[in-house]
Amino acid sequence: MIRQKFRSVFHPEQFQGWAQKQSYFEGWYFKVVNHDETKAFAIIPGIAIDDKGNGHAFVQVLDGKKLTARYHTFDSNSFIPETDRFDLKIGSNHFSEQILKIDLPEIKGELEFSENVRWPKHWYSPGIMGPYTFLPWMECYHGIVSMDHSIKGNFEVDGQILNFDHGRGYIEKDWGRSFPSAYIWLQSNHFSQSGISLKTSVAKIPYLGYSFVGFITGIWLGDQLIQFTTYNGSVLRKSVIDAEKVELVMQNKNYIIEILVQREASTALASPILGLMDGRIEESMNARVEVNLTDRKSGKSIFTDVGRNAGLEVAGKIEEIRISSS
Secondary structure: OHHHHHHHHOOOOOOOOOOOOOOEEEEEEEEEEOOOOOOEEEEEEEEEEOOOOOEEEEEEEEEOOOOEEEEEEEEHHHEEEOOOOOEEEEOOEEEEOOEEEEEOOOEEEEEEEEOOOOOOOEOOEOOOOHHHHHOOOOOEEEEEEEEEEEEEEEEEEOOEEEEOOOEEEEEEEEEEOOOOOEEEEEEEOOOOOOOEEEEEEEEEEEEOOEEEEEEEEEEEEOOOEEEEEHHHOOEEEEEEEOOOEEEEEEEOOOEEEEEEEEOOOOEEEEEEEOOEEEEEEEEEEEEEEEEEEEEOOOOOEEEEEEEEEEEEEEEEOHHHHOEOOO
C-alpha cells in the first residue's frame, strides 16, 4: 500500500487514495463532444468516503445540451483501480486514458481515445500542480490526463444511437477532502483550428491556517504548451466575475493571456465536502470563451480566437478570488 501511494504521486492520472480511509474523494472528469457539436457529455466516475469511513463509488453523467445530470451510486467494493496505471472499473463501467465504457440505465456504449495530449511531467513537477503536488494536507489536488484527443465510438442514450467518431475529448481529475470554497474552472478544445486546447482555474487555496489565490492556465497551440501558474512566477492581474461573464488576465515572463467567458445556462452537479458528495456546483458545457495571447516583448497578438462548447464552473464565495486589474 505504501509503495503504491508513493508511486502514484509521480503519476497524478492514477488512483491516489490507497491509504485514505475517511473524509476523502477522488474523481475523474471525461468530457466528450461529437463531431458536429450537437452532443456533449461529461462522465464523472469516482469514490467518496465520509468522516466515519463509510464510502460509495459513483458515476455522474451530465448531458451538456439537455442540461440534465444523473448520479449513480455503487458499493465501494465495486471500485477497482489498477496499481500501475490509470485503469479503473466501477461495476461494468470501465475508464482509462484510451477507453470509456459506460453501462448505466440511461446511457451505454464504448468510446476509444487516441492522439492524447498530456501535460508535461518532470520529477520535480509531475503534473499540472507542479511542486505543490508534494505538499501534504492540501484540501484538493488536481491533475490533467489529456488536454485534447480524438474520439471513436458510440453511445446509446435513452434508446438513441449517438456517433462520436472524429469528436473531441478532454480528461482531468481531482482528489482530496473538498472542492475550494471559491473557484473558477474553464476548459475548451473547440477553436477555429483543431489541436488547440485551453484549461484554466482560479481558486482560493487554504493551507495550514493560511490561504491564497492560486491559478493554473495552460493553452496548447498544436505543438507547444504555454503555462501561467502560481508556481512558475506568473501573475494573476485580473479576475472579475459577474452574472453574465468571467474576465481573467494572466501574465508570465513572455506572454499575456486575456480570457473573456460569456456565461450560459448551467446544470447542478454533486461535489465533495469532506469526502461526502453533498455539495452542489453549477456547470455549463455551452459557454463561449474569447482568448487573446500577446507576446510581451513585441506587444503583438500571436493568438486570438473564440472557443466553443466550453465547460465552465463558477462556485462559492467568488468575492474571495476577485482581483481588479493593476
